Amino acid sequence: MTLTNLLAIIAFICSIVLLQLRPRTYPIIALIASGLHLAMSFRLVRFAIPGVPFSLVLGIVLTAAGVLMFLKVGTKNLSATSAILALAGIIQLLIGLRIIRRL
Numbered sequence: 314m315t316l317t318n319l320l321a322i323i324a325f326i327c328s329i330v331l332l333q334l335r336p337r338t339y340p341i342i343a344l345i346a347s348g349l350h351l352a353m354s355f356r357l358v359r360f361a362i363p364g365v366p367f368s369l370v371l372g373i374v375l376t377a378a379g380v381l382m383f384l385k386v387g388t389k390n391l392s393a394t395s396a397i398l399a400l401a402g403i404i405q406l407l408i409g410l411r412i413i414r415r416l
Contacts, residue, residue: 317408321347321354324375324401327394331382334391343378343398346371350405369409375402 328343350371352358360367379399386392407413 318354320401320404321351324398324405325351327398327401328378330394331391331398334382334386339378339382339385343375343382346374346378347398347401350375366409366411368405372402372404372406372409375399376406378402 324347325344328340328347331340331343334340349358349360350368353360353367353371362370376399379395379397379402382395383392383399386395404413
């Protein structure tokens with residue numbers, strides 16, 4: 314198991330935990346993005362956008378959802394979970410921009 318796969322699993326678990334929030338718009342977006350990331354990490358699904366790495370798109374979505382939920386939550390456990398989700402999105406974004414190589 315690579316670190317990228319572990320990152321996908323952590324993002325998926327965090328988005329499941331964040332489904333406690335109301336309204337559930339951002340948690341559902343994060344769940345879909347992390348689910349796609351997880352499926353792509355284990356090579357169950359392949360997506361391609363010509364000219365744009367799909368990991369870049371997933372990184373942007375996970376980062377935005379994590380930051381927006383971090384600003385919205387009030388409890389410590391959900392704010393930590395949304396911060397972890399945002400950090401997972403940032404790492405995925407850096408991989409998509411090829412600033413860091415695949416881990």
